[in-house]
Amino acid sequence: MKSAKSYIEENKQRFIDELIELLKIPSISADSAYKKDIKLTADAVKSSLEKAGCSLVEICETPGNPIVYGEKIIDPSLPTILVYGHYDVQPPDPLDLWDSPPFEPIIKKTDLHPEGALFARGACDDKGQMYMHVKALEYMTAQGELPCNVKFMIEGEEEVGSVNLGWFVEQNHEKLANDVILISDTGMIAKDIPSICTGLRGLSYVEVEVTGPNRDLHSGLYGGAVANPINILAKMIASLHDENNHITIPGFYDAVENLSGEERAKMAEAPFSKEAYCKSLDIEDVYGEKGYTTNERNSIRPTLDVNGIWGGYTGEGAKTVIASKAHAKISMRLVPHQDWKEITELFKKHFESIAPKGVTVKVTPHHGGQGYVTPIDTLEYRAASKAFEDTFGKSPIPQRSGGSIPIVALFERELKSKTILMGFGLDSDAIHSPNEHFGLWNYLKGIETIPRFYHHFTEMSK
Ligand code: BES
Ligand code: MN
Numbered sequence: 001m002k003s004a005k006s007y008i009e010e011n012k013q014r015f016i017d018e019l020i021e022l023l024k025i026p027s028i029s030a031d032s033a034y035k036k037d038i039k040l041t042a043d044a045v046k047s048s049l050e051k052a053g054c055s056l057v058e059i060c061e062t063p064g065n066p067i068v069y070g071e072k073i074i075d076p077s078l079p080t081i082l083v084y085g086h087y088d089v090q091p092p093d094p095l096d097l098w099d100s101p102p103f104e105p106i107i108k109k110t111d112l113h114p115e116g117a118l119f120a121r122g123a124c125d126d127k128g129q130m131y132m133h134v135k136a137l138e139y140m141t142a143q144g145e146l147p148c149n150v151k152f153m154i155e156g157e158e159e160v161g162s163v164n165l166g167w168f169v170e171q172n173h174e175k176l177a178n179d180v181i182l183i184s185d186t187g188m189i190a191k192d193i194p195s196i197c198t199g200l201r202g203l204s205y206v207e208v209e210v211t212g213p214n215r216d217l218h219s220g221l222y223g224g225a226v227a228n229p230i231n232i233l234a235k236m237i238a239s240l241h242d243e244n245n246h247i248t249i250p251g252f253y254d255a256v257e258n259l260s261g262e263e264r265a266k267m268a269e270a271p272f273s274k275e276a277y278c279k280s281l282d283i284e285d286v287y288g289e290k291g292y293t294t295n296e297r298n299s300i301r302p303t304l305d306v307n308g309i310w311g312g313y314t315g316e317g318a319k320t321v322i323a324s325k326a327h328a329k330i331s332m333r334l335v336p337h338q339d340w341k342e343i344t345e346l347f348k349k350h351f352e353s354i355a356p357k358g359v360t361v362k363v364t365p366h367h368g369g370q371g372y373v374t375p376i377d378t379l380e381y382r383a384a385s386k387a388f389e390d391t392f393g394k395s396p397i398p399q400r401s402g403g404s405i406p407i408v409a410l411f412e413r414e415l416k417s418k419t420i421l422m423g424f425g426l427d428s429d430a431i432h433s434p435n436e437h438f439g440l441w442n443y444l445k446g447i448e449t450i451p452r453f454y455h456h457f458t459e460m461s462k
């Protein structure tokens with residue numbers, strides 16, 4: 001029987017090559033032109049699970065993109081781990097900012113990844129991290145090391161709000177019954193500082209449209225006499241934060257949980273260098289809500305950000321025009337206890353109320369989800385902590401993340417089980433950005449650490 005380390009060493013080139021094949025398929029869920037590739041990716045995930053040792057694998061159709069379900073039940077009296085991940089990816093735009101094509105994976109060395117990193121859309125989020133679980137299963141079944149039952153649920157709509165997964169989970173309580181949900185779709189602090197993600201922010205995503213005159217106008221003939229929707233939209237957006245970078249929507253903070261001084265002090269123990277942070281982003285200083293540290297601003301505090309804004313003439317040269325319409329896409333990251341549907345309503349009411357006469361405003365909600373926070377005095381946290389200790393030689397640090405996986409709160413509500421978030425990516429891996437990558441060291445370390453979780457979770461459940 002081989003240890004995970006030696007099994008990985010012997011098979012690592014194949015593990016990398018297989019991931020490269022998966023990364024070549026552009027499974028972009030936001031763009032319906034890629035439906036065919038979504039299907040191809042689901043099929044590829046299915047066959048990888050079969051090869052890794054699942055005894056049952058099926059493609060579950062939904063009104064949207066298919067969900068891949070797999071299982072290996074060795075003994076119903078043993079615990080069951082449900083692995084969740086997603087095979088869809090974000091659009092790669094803007095393409096000209098990539099140093100190599102997003103769906104032609106290549107390995108390059110970087111300062112943080114001297115062993116090499118795989119550059120491709122989805123390398124880290126989440127194909128690479130999801131595939132670690134497939135390879136960990138392969139190791140455990142091939143070496144007779146699988147200590148418990150396992151189920152896989154890999155979806156294809158995470159990046160567009162998991163719109164059909166909620167329905168699937170509600171319909172399949174029994175099929176998905178488990179003792180713990182295991183996800184690798186977050187990050188860790190650094191390669192030598194493992195961490196377990198103990199919180200995710202919720203999300204409300206809306207689109208706004210401001211309409212002025214019924215047609216585009218000559219900006220000389222009409223300029224100054226009618227409301228310019230782009231000027232107005234800019235003003236309205238600017239008014240959503242005050243001078244302390246506090247959000248001005250009435251009621252927005254009502255449900256926000258204030259952490260105790262003790263909890264904030266504990267958070268501040270996590271290693272963080274403002275200097276290195278600024279340097280990595282080429283910025284002179286950080287920016288955000290008064291009274292909070294950077295780590296607090298991007299985890300325990302809610303935010304409001306414009307993700308895109310457009311209108312008028314943006315082509316080459318100059319065109320003198322007052323556009324009839326202006327648009328923006330706005331996301332609000334929420335913290336536990338803020339209800340995303342309530343926040344969406346508050347935003348809508350407020351945004352409509354601040355529009356001056358002379359324009360009309362339309363607010364269209366896209367998607368959203370609840371935040372998540374989990375305690376650390378649980379069996380699954382201790383099992384994950386031991387797993388990291390085994391392979392990193394040190395205890396992981398609990399850390400709340402700023403990102404969102406909205407379905408996690410629903411899992412807890414519907415399946416009555418806790419989620420453990422064992423992430424192996426780094427913030428610098430550029431997920432959702434051009435040149436997304438995933439360190440080969442991180443990929444292989446993940447494959448090595450996951451079976452340790454299976455082992456400790458099973459042992460500790462006895
Ligand atoms: N994997 C990310 C979320 C994430 C990344 C959480 C890093 C913590 C650390 C996920 O794929 C994602 O991007 N989620 C979206 C939300 C979704 C509803 C579009 C997000 O956070 O923007
Ligand atoms: Mn993800």
Ligand code: MN
Pocket residue numbers: 090125159431432
């Ligand atoms: Mn993502």
